[in-house]
Amino acid sequence: MSTVILLLVTGLGLGALYFLIASGLSLTYGLMRVLNFAHGIFLTVGGYASWWIAVRLPFGDPWRFLVALLGCLVVGAIVAAAVEIGLIRPLYRRHVEQVLVTVGLALAFTALVQGTFGPDPISYPAPSWTQGVTQLAGANIPNSRLLAIAVAAVVFLVLSAFLRFTRWGLIVRAGVENRAMVAALGIDVQRAFTLVFALGGVAAALAGALGALYFGNIDPERGTATLIFAFIVIVIGGLGSFTGSALAAVVVGLLQQFMNYYASVYWGFSAAGDLSVVLLLAVVLLWRPQGLLGRSVG
Amino acid sequence: MLRQPRSGRSTVAAFVIFALLAAIPFVDFEIPGLFNGPLNEPGTLQLLALCATFAGVALSYNLLFGYTGLLSFGHALYFSTGIYVADILLTRYHWALLPALAATFAAGIVLPFVFGAVSLRVSGIAFAMVTLAFAQAGSILALENPGRLTGGEEGLGLDVTNLPNFLIGVVNTRYLYWIALAYLVLTFVICWWAVNSRPGKVWLAIRENERRVEVMGLNPFAFKLLAFTLSGFLATLGGIVYLLLLGGATPEVTTANLSLALLLMVVLGGAGTLWGPALGGALYEYLDFRLLKLSSSSEIASLPGWLRAPLAEPLFILGALFIVLVFFFPGGIAGIAGRLRRRPRQQPIPVDVEVPPEVAQ
Numbered sequence: 001m002s003t004v005i006l007l008l009v010t011g012l013g014l015g016a017l018y019f020l021i022a023s024g025l026s027l028t029y030g031l032m033r034v035l036n037f038a039h040g041i042f043l044t045v046g047g048y049a050s051w052w053i054a055v056r057l058p059f060g061d062p063w064r065f066l067v068a069l070l071g072c073l074v075v076g077a078i079v080a081a082a083v084e085i086g087l088i089r090p091l092y093r094r095h096v097e098q099v100l101v102t103v104g105l106a107l108a109f110t111a112l113v114q115g116t117f118g119p120d121p122i123s124y125p126a127p128s129w130t131q132g133v134t135q136l137a138g139a140n141i142p143n144s145r146l147l148a149i150a151v152a153a154v155v156f157l158v159l160s161a162f163l164r165f166t167r168w169g170l171i172v173r174a175g176v177e178n179r180a181m182v183a184a185l186g187i188d189v190q191r192a193f194t195l196v197f198a199l200g201g202v203a204a205a206l207a208g209a210l211g212a213l214y215f216g217n218i219d220p221e222r223g224t225a226t227l228i229f230a231f232i233v234i235v236i237g238g239l240g241s242f243t244g245s246a247l248a249a250v251v252v253g254l255l256q257q258f259m260n261y262y263a264s265v266y267w268g269f270s271a272a273g274d275l276s277v278v279l280l281l282a283v284v285l286l287w288r289p290q291g292l293l294g295r296s297v298g
Numbered sequence: 299m300l301r302q303p304r305s306g307r308s309t310v311a312a313f314v315i316f317a318l319l320a321a322i323p324f325v326d327f328e329i330p331g332l333f334n335g336p337l338n339e340p341g342t343l344q345l346l347a348l349c350a351t352f353a354g355v356a357l358s359y360n361l362l363f364g365y366t367g368l369l370s371f372g373h374a375l376y377f378s379t380g381i382y383v384a385d386i387l388l389t390r391y392h393w394a395l396l397p398a399l400a401a402t403f404a405a406g407i408v409l410p411f412v413f414g415a416v417s418l419r420v421s422g423i424a425f426a427m428v429t430l431a432f433a434q435a436g437s438i439l440a441l442e443n444p445g446r447l448t449g450g451e452e453g454l455g456l457d458v459t460n461l462p463n464f465l466i467g468v469v470n471t472r473y474l475y476w477i478a479l480a481y482l483v484l485t486f487v488i489c490w491w492a493v494n495s496r497p498g499k500v501w502l503a504i505r506e507n508e509r510r511v512e513v514m515g516l517n518p519f520a521f522k523l524l525a526f527t528l529s530g531f532l533a534t535l536g537g538i539v540y541l542l543l544l545g546g547a548t549p550e551v552t553t554a555n556l557s558l559a560l561l562l563m564v565v566l567g568g569a570g571t572l573w574g575p576a577l578g579g580a581l582y583e584y585l586d587f588r589l590l591k592l593s594s595s596s597e598i599a600s601l602p603g604w605l606r607a608p609l610a611e612p613l614f615i616l617g618a619l620f621i622v623l624v625f626f627f628p629g630g631i632a633g634i635a636g637r638l639r640r641r642p643r644q645q646p647i648p649v650d651v652e653v654p655p656e657v658a659q
Contacts, residue, residue: 033423035427090625091624091625095422096369099369099423100624101624103561103617103620104562104617104618104621104624105621107555107562107617107620108614108615111612111613111614112614115606115607115610115614116607224554228430228431228434228554231427231430231431235424235427239423271438271441271442274435275435275438278432278435281428285416285417285420285428289419
């Protein structure tokens with residue numbers, strides 16, 4: 001029983017990370033049909049920026065971690081906005097070229113981080129509380145997982161409220177529905193897009209810092225590796241659907257964690273979790289090509 | 299821009315160029331700066347053979363991306379199918395060469411057919427992500443070493459006992475070079491023939507406007523699946539050549555980075571042309587090799603740190619080059635050549651295939 005609860009919580013924790021990355025991807029795609037292949041670099045930026053700040057601060061935790069976290073969110077927003085304005089906006093509506101540019105950026109940036117900070121994982125100065133465990137129904141749950149879940153839940157609520165109750169959120173929702181109509185009504189969709197892009201960058205940077213706690217280190221390759229699962233999440237959830245990506249993130253995280261554990265215990269095969277996620281993607285595509293919560297194609 | 303069959307002149311040009319390439323193992327003069335030794339030295343021939351192999355694999359990817367407008371991020375899967383299936387059959391199961399090759403050919407047709415049939419359920423960006431996911435599954439399998447078949451992170455060295463003698467040893471690199479060149483020629487001819495065939499015309503039409511193809515009563519799915527399968531098969535052949543050339547498999551060839559590199563090669567050369575991607579593939583492989591050599595050179599080591607870090611990473615230079623290319627030379631090398639000639643006979647497509655929102659969802 002305690003194993004099931006442990007797997008449940010760690011699976012949700014993984015799903016929380018996926019959600020933080022996938023939410024930004026899904027909204028930018030929904031609004032502008034932009035597939036940002038460089039979205040993973042925001043995760044890398046978040047992890048490395050918070051590490052860089054944390055090791056330079058003179059005072060101790062928890063303030064050290066909180067300041068580093070805040071700093072990495074600011075850096076994430078700035079980097080994301082710079083990518084949007086500098087690389088994506090000039091290629092307005094040329095979707096394949098936008099993908100190509102972000103592919104080039106992802107490769108170049110990952111290589112740059114490797115060249116600057118070294119190709120090996122760097123251990124992360126995690127606050128002691130996040131390295132401890134909490135007793136929950138007989139299971140020892142690592143606090144970093146609980147933190148990831150709590151933060152992702154807050155982000156989900158805040159973003160949902162943003163989309164639902166603010167004017168910008170209204171523009172974003174309307175733009176996902178029918179961008180041409182919103183633009184025809186004289187509303188600047190482009191600015192809403194820059195905002196969404198920066199928000200996505202912040203969420204991914206947050207995932208970078210939380211992921212550093214989750215894995216205990218930062219790694220130049222993690223951005224791309226996690227991005228691939230975030231892609232799977234948004235296709236399963238339905239491209240452009242915010243709630244869909246949240247739902248799919250939870251499903252994928254749980255499936256991956258449970259399969260990883262039981263397959264390696266019973267068959268000694270530890271890649272089963274990752275493979276079953278790909279299999280789930282294939283099944284969803286055959287059954288509902290538009291994704292779980294995507295609108296059906298006419 | 300349906301292409302007319304090539305004029306006699308360019309056929310002759312192709313013959314001359316490939317004949318010159320085939321003669322390289324007999325030439326022993328040095329090209330200073332370009333290569334480290336004489337042209338017919340094994341190291342140089344190996345590099346040239348790698349360039350020819352990737353030129354062919356880039357051509358196969360070009361069938362998908364350049365001619366049919368399908369942006370796949372998973373082409374590495376079919377390339378590594380050729381490498382790993384042949385390697386496992388020869389090394390782990392000690393099959394004879396011919397049955398192993400036949401089985402690898404079969405895998406190279408069945409796998410892209412099945413995966414293509416599933417991933418072509420969606421189009422546009424979703425297709426790109428799904429192909430990426432399938433290729434990732436392949437990469438995970440290769441790394442995970444199920445049943446100790448793939449060798450995991452260390453890869454799997456090729457057992458050469460069942461190979462003919464002329465394929466083994468450094469002194470025989472010239473034969474491997476000729477095999478790689480033959481693969482390039484074969485791929486080139488097949489691609490040329492395919493894009494000029496009737497399905498090839500439909501591919502171009504799908505690239506330009508898929509809805510219209512549908513309205514005309516054709517089934518785009520079948521044609522896209524044909525392109526996907528043919529392209530995957532040609533990549534598998536390239537994988538076999540690569541396996542013979544390097545004498546083993548390493549899991550790097552299965553990663554998303556290789557699929558992305560193929561995309562870079564095709565865009566670098568000029569998507570939707572025949573010469574472009576071949577040139578792009580060869581050039582990319584050459585640059586990748588030389589930049590790696592350069593990064594460990596003393597000139598780089600003496601630079602200040604902020605300059606050394608980026609220059610020591612080939613992928614940084616290639617990625618940055620790629621961004622510049624997309625912004626300023628969207629037609630790649632073929633586009634530049636066409637602009638210089640002022641009489642573009644073979645117009646490369648600027649890669650801005652619009653994904654209609656209702657299809658992409």
